[in-house]
Amino acid sequence: xxxxxxxxxxxxxxxxxxxSNWAQPTSALACEAGAGFHGFLCRDEATTLTRDEFLRxxxxxxxxxxxxxxxxxxxxxxxxxxxxxxxxxxHCDTEKGFAMKAxxxxxxxxxxxxxxxxxxxxxxxxxxxxxxxVNGLKIYAARFHNGKTYDQRLDDPKFGYDMIExxxxxxxxxxxxxxxxxxxxxxxxxxxxxxxxxxxxxxPEMNFEIVHSGFAFVDETVALAGIPNCWFNLxxxxxxxxxxxxxxxxxxxxxxxxxxxxxxxxxSGCCLTHPQPIIDAFFDFQxxxxxVEGFGYPQMTPEILRGIMGENFLRLHGIDSAxxxxxxxxxxxxxxxxxxxxAPWTHFRDRMAKGLAA
Numbered sequence: 001x002x003x004x005x006x007x008x009x010x011x012x013x014x015x016x017x018x019x020s021n022w023a024q025p026t027s028a029l030a031c032e033a034g035a036g037f038h039g040f041l042c043r044d045e046a047t048t049l050t051r052d053e054f055l056r057x058x059x060x061x062x063x064x065x066x067x068x069x070x071x072x073x074x075x076x077x078x079x080x081x082x083x084x085x086x087x088x089x090x091h092c093d094t095e096k097g098f099a100m101k102a103x104x105x106x107x108x109x110x111x112x113x114x115x116x117x118x119x120x121x122x123x124x125x126x127x128x129x130x131x132x133x134v135n136g137l138k139i140y141a142a143r144f145h146n147g148k149t150y151d152q153r154l155d156d157p158k159f160g161y162d163m164i165e166x167x168x169x170x171x172x173x174x175x176x177x178x179x180x181x182x183x184x185x186x187x188x189x190x191x192x193x194x195x196x197x198x199x200x201x202x203x204p205e206m207n208f209e210i211v212h213s214g215f216a217f218v219d220e221t222v223a224l225a226g227i228p229n230c231w232f233n234l235x236x237x238x239x240x241x242x243x244x245x246x247x248x249x250x251x252x253x254x255x256x257x258x259x260x261x262x263x264x265x266x267x268s269g270c271c272l273t274h275p276q277p278i279i280d281a282f283f284d285f286q287x288x289x290x291x292v293e294g295f296g297y298p299q300m301t302p303e304i305l306r307g308i309m310g311e312n313f314l315r316l317h318g319i320d321s322a323x324x325x326x327x328x329x330x331x332x333x334x335x336x337x338x339x340x341x342x343a344p345w346t347h348f349r350d351r352m353a354k355g356l357a358a
Contacts, residue, residue, distance in 0.1 A: 030183060038054050079113070097134075155195040226258065
């Protein structure tokens, strides 16, 4: 099935849903929504965690073992998240990415979380993250304070542009922005993509990843397919392949039809969902024939699939896939995967049973 290709999970998260991490009372709403979202995006009951299993503080080891010992993922990119308005540590602390990389140095990439709308700390944090070797930056489309939503636009000349210019000076070439899925009781409009095209045009040397592409604002997102430095990350939206397969096929068909096939990158968002069921579903996916005949959507060819499942993301970061494949050949993860994958969440549940869970 894998055909010797490299599989890259372009977003994984070590979430911290613990009540002790809540920054405000409405954090409870975000937690309940997260648990519901997990259940919706998972393939079936066997791959779905209970509410108590999911809503907890996930350690980097728990996330990494779920990915590398229970799936065919070769490389994982850990995203920190700057959701300090709801969670004290930002919800997914970038430090967990560094811990994951310390254990699996050749197999882990990191996007560091920043909030460019907090100028007192953003520049310092960006410099520190770059010094520590992050592969990109992660920002959010809005923040929530005292019951009000504040837009955080990429094309804001004061904050968005200043942040992008600083990132480029530091050598950062990729910024991922959370879109399509509003987080918490916020206005949905900042999670659209109206701020993306101008930023892409003004800063052609920066690559912008639209995270959750295809989940919402589909036509607006597809309209960006012709912009060469605009990339489309399938975290969350990839889970629609189970519970909403027609919806999944339609947005994938639109992106492929409009020329984005070499800039689509797959992600599970683990621990939001387990990666292996989605990998299996992607390899089995075929565009419905009526969409091919009625709308001209292209089929998912082996070449397109190879790009989406890993090659595109590696090319985005200038990584030679052949050299990387040689570097990780025969390591501990390769040996464990070759011996047979454990069932989803086996290692996490073993840790819980032994009292080792975070």
